[in-house]
Amino acid sequence: xxxxxxxxxNGIAVSVPKGTTVLEAAHQAGxxxxxxxxxxxxxxxxxxRICMVEINEGxxxxxxxxxxxxxxxxxxxxRTNSPKVLDSRKKTLELILSTHDKKCLSCVxxxxxxLQSLCNEMGIEDENAYAGEKPEYEIDNSAVxxxxxxxxxxxxxxxxAVCSKWQGIGVIGANERGFxxxxxxAFEMGLGSTSCVSCGQCIAVCPVGAxxxxxxxxxxxxxxxxxxxxxxxxxAPAVRAALGEEFGYEIGTNVEGxxxxxxxxxxxxxxxxxxxxxxxxIMEEATEFVDRxxxxxxxxxxxxxxxxxxxxxxxxxxxxxxxLSSCKSPHQMQxxxxxxxxxxxxxxxxxxxxxxxxxxxxxKKFECQRDNEAAAGVPDVDYVLTTRELARMIKRAGLKFTAxxxxxxDNPLGLSSGAGDIFGxxxxxxxxxxxxxxxxxxxxxxEVVEFHEGRGTDGIKRSTVNxxxxxxxxxxxxxxxxxxxxxxxxxxxxxxxxxxxxxxxPGGCVNGGGQPQQPASVRLFTDLRSERAKAxxxxxxxxxxxxxxxxxxxxxxxxxxxxxxxxHKAHELLHTTYVKRTIN
Amino acid sequence: MATKTTxxxxxxxxxxxxxxxxxxxxxxxxxxxxxxLQKAQEIYGYLPIEVQKIISDTMGIPxxxxxxxxxxxxxxxxxxxxxxxxxxxxxxxxxVKGSGDVYDKLQDVLKIGGGECTxxxxxxLEACRCIGACGLAPVMTVNEDxxxxxxxxxxxxxxxxxx
Numbered sequence: 001x002x003x004x005x006x007x008x009x010n011g012i013a014v015s016v017p018k019g020t021t022v023l024e025a026a027h028q029a030g031x032x033x034x035x036x037x038x039x040x041x042x043x044x045x046x047x048x049r050i051c052m053v054e055i056n057e058g059x060x061x062x063x064x065x066x067x068x069x070x071x072x073x074x075x076x077x078x079r080t081n082s083p084k085v086l087d088s089r090k091k092t093l094e095l096i097l098s099t100h101d102k103k104c105l106s107c108v109x110x111x112x113x114x115l116q117s118l119c120n121e122m123g124i125e126d127e128n129a130y131a132g133e134k135p136e137y138e139i140d141n142s143a144v145x146x147x148x149x150x151x152x153x154x155x156x157x158x159x160x161a162v163c164s165k166w167q168g169i170g171v172i173g174a175n176e177r178g179f180x181x182x183x184x185x186a187f188e189m190g191l192g193s194t195s196c197v198s199c200g201q202c203i204a205v206c207p208v209g210a211x212x213x214x215x216x217x218x219x220x221x222x223x224x225x226x227x228x229x230x231x232x233x234x235x236a237p238a239v240r241a242a243l244g245e246e247f248g249y250e251i252g253t254n255v256e257g258x259x260x261x262x263x264x265x266x267x268x269x270x271x272x273x274x275x276x277x278x279x280x281x282i283m284e285e286a287t288e289f290v291d292r293x294x295x296x297x298x299x300x301x302x303x304x305x306x307x308x309x310x311x312x313x314x315x316x317x318x319x320x321x322x323x324l325s326s327c328k329s330p331h332q333m334q335x336x337x338x339x340x341x342x343x344x345x346x347x348x349x350x351x352x353x354x355x356x357x358x359x360x361x362x363x364k365k366f367e368c369q370r371d372n373e374a375a376a377g378v379p380d381v382d383y384v385l386t387t388r389e390l391a392r393m394i395k396r397a398g399l400k401f402t403a404x405x406x407x408x409x410d411n412p413l414g415l416s417s418g419a420g421d422i423f424g425x426x427x428x429x430x431x432x433x434x435x436x437x438x439x440x441x442x443x444x445x446x447e448v449v450e451f452h453e454g455r456g457t458d459g460i461k462r463s464t465v466n467x468x469x470x471x472x473x474x475x476x477x478x479x480x481x482x483x484x485x486x487x488x489x490x491x492x493x494x495x496x497x498x499x500x501x502x503x504x505x506p507g508g509c510v511n512g513g514g515q516p517q518q519p520a521s522v523r524l525f526t527d528l529r530s531e532r533a534k535a536x537x538x539x540x541x542x543x544x545x546x547x548x549x550x551x552x553x554x555x556x557x558x559x560x561x562x563x564x565x566x567x568h569k570a571h572e573l574l575h576t577t578y579v580k581r582t583i584n
Numbered sequence: 585m586a587t588k589t590t591x592x593x594x595x596x597x598x599x600x601x602x603x604x605x606x607x608x609x610x611x612x613x614x615x616x617x618x619x620x621l622q623k624a625q626e627i628y629g630y631l632p633i634e635v636q637k638i639i640s641d642t643m644g645i646p647x648x649x650x651x652x653x654x655x656x657x658x659x660x661x662x663x664x665x666x667x668x669x670x671x672x673x674x675x676x677x678x679x680v681k682g683s684g685d686v687y688d689k690l691q692d693v694l695k696i697g698g699g700e701c702t703x704x705x706x707x708x709l710e711a712c713r714c715i716g717a718c719g720l721a722p723v724m725t726v727n728e729d730x731x732x733x734x735x736x737x738x739x740x741x742x743x744x745x746x747x
Contacts, residue, residue, distance in 0.1 A: 170646035177656045186647035187633050194648075583640075584647070 007076045022053055022066035022078055027525055033080050034089070034118050035520045036156040036207055038067035043161035048154075049092050050118070054079040063088065090122050098130035100208075101151040107209040114207035114519050115154060137182065142190025145198045145365040146213050150182050153210040159183065159202035166506050168481030169312070171196045171584075183210075195315040195584045197480070199308035199504045200362030200386075200513020205523070213362050213514060216383045217393050223354045223382075224267040230346075231354045233268040234334050234413070235259060237275050238360035238424030238509035239387045241535035245516040246391035247401040252531035254539055257406025262394050263358075264407060273409040274357065275416030277334035278423040278432065280557070281305065282548035284327045284574055285429075286436050287565040289499055293472070298322045300475075300490065300497040303429050305329045307367035308504030308513070310578065312480050317487055318580035323500075326575040328380070330423065331357040331364065332373050334413060335380030336573045341561045342413065343376065350376040357384045360424065360512030363504065375573040386514030412553040418540030419548045425533040426478035426508035427454030427461060430501040434465055434474070436549045441467045448546045455537075457507050457529045460486050462497075474499045479506035510536065591664055591705045593634045600638065602627050607642050617645060617653060621660060630661045663701040666708035668746045672724040675714030682736075683722035687711060689739045707743070 002017035009022075009029040016025045026033050037048040046065035054061040055069065056077045066080070079085060096115065104110050119127070137150035157174060160183060164170035171194040175184045185194045203211045223231050244255040263271045289301050304310055304325040313320055328336065335357070339350035357364060361384075367373065368381040385393070394401055408414065419435050422428030431451040438449045453463035454474070459482035462475045475497045477483045483502045489495040505512045507529025518528060540546060548554065562570045606623040610616035620639060621631060628635050631654050640647045654660040672678075672687040687709075691697055694707050701708040717723045720732025731742060 164646065164649070170649055173646075173648040173652040175648075175652050175655045184648075186636070186651035 005074045009078045019070045022069045033066050042165040052088050094129040097127050108212045109209035142192030145362040152208050158205040162201040166479050168484045197308045197311040198363035198366040204513050229354050230269045232270040233356045234272040234274045235358040241532040242515045252534050254535040258404040261404040261407040270410045272413040274331045275420035276413045277330035278420035279548035279551040279554045281330045282432050283565040300500045302500045306504045308363035309502045314581040321578040328576045332380045333574045336375035339376035354382045357381050358390045360509045360515045362513045372576045415553045417551050418543040418546035421539045424509040427476045430454045430476050473497045476501045478503040630664045666701045669708045671712045674711045677718035678722040681721040685736050689736045
């Protein structure tokens, strides 16, 4: 037990371990202190000065940055809301505003901008208090999935911290110094020319409107209004676990039923579930694994559901692209099935079908434009919208989300097993695959074996699974810095693994770059990864159908159309290819 | 914002070998980027993208991190010195006598910013502080030649002298 000390925060007595930061002690006392730059462990730079507080450690009150200031002395007194503190906070805000474009009315973050809400709380009266020279930046539109508007950037550096520390990539950083400081890439390259993998973690942590996905809501509204088009939507597992946050639900609430109802009311002709294709993915990927494992193919086999990870592999581990599963990611498979099998069934020309994927992911925007993702000669998926964009559509259409009934997905591509549902969490794809592999290899076709070693938010998880005397070494990594650590060991022969699941975002898709943005006040004290994951694990646990290979609509696809997993036709429709890229 | 240099890079194999040796000597030092950049600038005279790329690949440090450090510190330059290096004094005496306007005019005429070099490698431009010729303010130098009591109108005429 660490030494405990007693301190007072605004007169409230709290007892905390010695070395606790003022910010954390204040949280324990029920007091919020605003922060911009601070991110626990990855951006403890105390630079933005918005969290300044007064502290008296026996020699009178003085100002310190609460996010990084450790409490080391008994009886220290802290004031977080004295006139001096509030005045300092206001001045800091006014100075930030002096170089901010202040175009709130047309800003994508209006309403959930951390700068805007803090200005409001602090009672900013004149947003031009320090009017003067202001840098002007061109918007960087070069990336497929996002843009950067440095005119709105407050230089908190959260984006650069997640890019280099969580993802181990570091294609963005702070350039120049002083007044000219700006976030950008080497030699002012556009983001699209760098080896950015499109994960979108930078967007998810941006406090303001400087970083955002490329918005396709208008194009989707237009497609829905076009009577010559059949517009079919599908939703990834992680979307239902977080969409509710945009409408006031507690973090980790599963809003699957209301989401399906909302999509129907938005006018989509069919509302399908990508979880269905997750089951299909398991059929193809498990077959691929068994084939490689028994016939001496390239191992470890590494999952390919996460397009951020796939692009990372192409840039940073080009020698390992042969290890990637050739399976398309689930939503691309679903798009391919919609535009071939279902189009034939419904008597539709694939050219008149518009497939819209609602994803927790920004890299999927990049993925749907890749080569070899067009089974019917037209793109498998036409538009990828993030969870945030779906929320925008629902709000724009005037749907009262909380009052919607719970509805089901349409069939045949709406039925899913619990194994498909957990695809949205780190370890979920591995667990789903192992459940089916266990059944196939043991001959117990309906026995559900949960794989708990793969669960939880650890960055790298390892296990050896024994199925009927066959030992399979598996590993799970999420967050690309963790993936890099694991793969470096595998590449150097320090570790032997047969099957690896990698998700680009820390914690998996539930914490994807396209998920609702939570402010620092929530993010710092709530583990979004585990809270949202609970929604998917409980959905799985509540289902009777928990094995991908028992999904009868997936079975029907094979019976009627693809013959069997890994067949020639399955390869034409459901598999893809990769390229080798360089680091820029 | 820095603009990219278009002066062709002509680093030699010998320079590259020197740089690689420097990097090798710092192999076990995690904070080696600064000294490596300093030595690299000694070797090449400046730090163009080609040199930063060698450092990035060899040391496993992202390009952006290196570029961020290079653009942060005034001691590092992204541009070579031109055949003729123009240095305009922005010290107090020269500045009050209008050297700022001369400096602006040079940037306009040469179409480069301070610290940069023209695409043909002929002229580079930099600002300096007092060169001790305040009596001649405003002052600029072109290599070893000193020009005093300057006016904006003389700028093009002076540049024309250099082939």
